[in-house]
Amino acid sequence: MPLLTWTNKSLSFPIPLPLVTDSMVYPQGQGYPDAAVPDRLILGDNLPVMAALLPEFEGRIDLIYADPPFFTNRHFRARVGRGEDSRKPQEWQLAEGYPDHWVDLETYLDMLFPRLALMHRLLSPTGTLYLHLDWHADAYARLLLDEIFGSERFLNEIIWVYHGPSPIRTAFNRKHDTILVYTKSEDYTFNVDAVRQPYNPVTLKTFASSTKAGFGKIPNLERGKVPEDWWYFPVVARLHNERTGYPTQKPEALLERIILASSNPGDWVADFFCGSGTAAVVAARAGRRYIAVDGAWRAAHTTYTRLVEAGTPPFTFQAEAQNIKIPGFEGTTLRLQPEREITLDQELLQDLDYWEVDPAWDGQVFRSAAQATRPHRKGLISHKITLPPEHVRSVPLARLVKIDGSRSLHRIA
Numbered sequence: 001m002p003l004l005t006w007t008n009k010s011l012s013f014p015i016p017l018p019l020v021t022d023s024m025v026y027p028q029g030q031g032y033p034d035a036a037v038p039d040r041l042i043l044g045d046n047l048p049v050m051a052a053l054l055p056e057f058e059g060r061i062d063l064i065y066a067d068p069p070f071f072t073n074r075h076f077r078a079r080v081g082r083g084e085d086s087r088k089p090q091e092w093q094l095a096e097g098y099p100d101h102w103v104d105l106e107t108y109l110d111m112l113f114p115r116l117a118l119m120h121r122l123l124s125p126t127g128t129l130y131l132h133l134d135w136h137a138d139a140y141a142r143l144l145l146d147e148i149f150g151s152e153r154f155l156n157e158i159i160w161v162y163h164g165p166s167p168i169r170t171a172f173n174r175k176h177d178t179i180l181v182y183t184k185s186e187d188y189t190f191n192v193d194a195v196r197q198p199y200n201p202v203t204l205k206t207f208a209s210s211t212k213a214g215f216g217k218i219p220n221l222e223r224g225k226v227p228e229d230w231w232y233f234p235v236v237a238r239l240h241n242e243r244t245g246y247p248t249q250k251p252e253a254l255l256e257r258i259i260l261a262s263s264n265p266g267d268w269v270a271d272f273f274c275g276s277g278t279a280a281v282v283a284a285r286a287g288r289r290y291i292a293v294d295g296a297w298r299a300a301h302t303t304y305t306r307l308v309e310a311g312t313p314p315f316t317f318q319a320e321a322q323n324i325k326i327p328g329f330e331g332t333t334l335r336l337q338p339e340r341e342i343t344l345d346q347e348l349l350q351d352l353d354y355w356e357v358d359p360a361w362d363g364q365v366f367r368s369a370a371q372a373t374r375p376h377r378k379g380l381i382s383h384k385i386t387l388p389p390e391h392v393r394s395v396p397l398a399r400l401v402k403i404d405g406s407r408s409l410h411r412i413a
Helices: 047-058 105-122 138-149 201-209 252-263 278-285 297-310
Strands: 019-025 039-045 061-066 074-079 094-100 123-133 154-161 178-185 230-232 267-273 289-294 315-320 340-342 352-359 366-368 372-373 384-386 397-402 405-410
Touching: 039 278, 047 105, 061 105, 061 252, 094 297, 105 123, 105 138, 123 138, 123 154, 123 252, 138 154, 138 178, 138 372, 201 352, 252 278, 267 278, 278 289, 278 297, 278 405, 289 297, 289 405, 297 315, 297 352, 297 372, 366 372, 366 397
Parallel strands: 019 366, 039 289, 039 315, 061 123, 061 267, 154 230, 267 289
Antiparallel strands: 019 315, 074 094, 123 178, 154 178, 340 384, 352 366, 352 372, 352 397, 397 405
């Protein structure tokens, strides 16, 4: 098989960086404080993070979904405003999203190649990789995957089709992404019955009207069919309830089909470019364990709050040591009312994106047992949190996160 080569092609891996546990999060208080916390959200460059995960997870991850930058040479911004007019982008409140800008194609391949190789090492013997790209770089990525996995391990080229406006007037509108699917071995998970879909009504009518339809072969019309390798799912538009404002967010229905098809309950699912956290949320909902990693603070924070809002099982938030910034204590002391209600003063609500309470802070790991998030579309964040009776402990502490990412600690008395 031909190989893709370039000047600095290399598979040298970085020194694994130690991961520090910042928080243990119990969304909506579920399981606090004794529930097991296997799921992980990690803030950090996924290359040294994957290297750090090898001792524990090499050959153990059952499904990896990878949605890296596409080599678009654009810089993506996140929308953090609420209740804005989507028709007036000049008025949007924006924050740093993620860069997809490269000196040249070789620089992009220098980023992608070693990461794909580490994903291959992390996959279990029956594991599957779904690599999500588009026309900018999918042809190059397929050659890399052929080299790493072997061309015989190619399973599918899935085309995700969608609609949307386009400024293109000199060519056909580019309205699809490409998802390359490779398996670690010939023995892999594929739950065909979990992803069947109904036959088209026209097909049902055709078989009902003629015994010769299908050249004498009659499928199980009630059971439904296996989806083709082209999928239509609408993009996450501005009016969709699952919209977070994070750029290039992928729809939950797309990830649900992937996760149901290529993993089983209790399996490990990993997303090392987790972005808005769609894969983690869907995996948790489907009873899978997950590892979600991203190097952008905005992505990790969006995933963090989205998992909380979804009421998922508890998860651990970790980061490379240099990414952990211990917030200082603010002068305001919050009061715990007799009815176990903690209330924020109005001045603390300004630019507040999220806040949470640890009922018994130990001075090290923040154990979040109660949370309040700012709605993604309209409305204000709640200024009060009520702790269940069993959660009220000796040293409760509140942590506040503003839209710009700054965090502060507040004692509760």
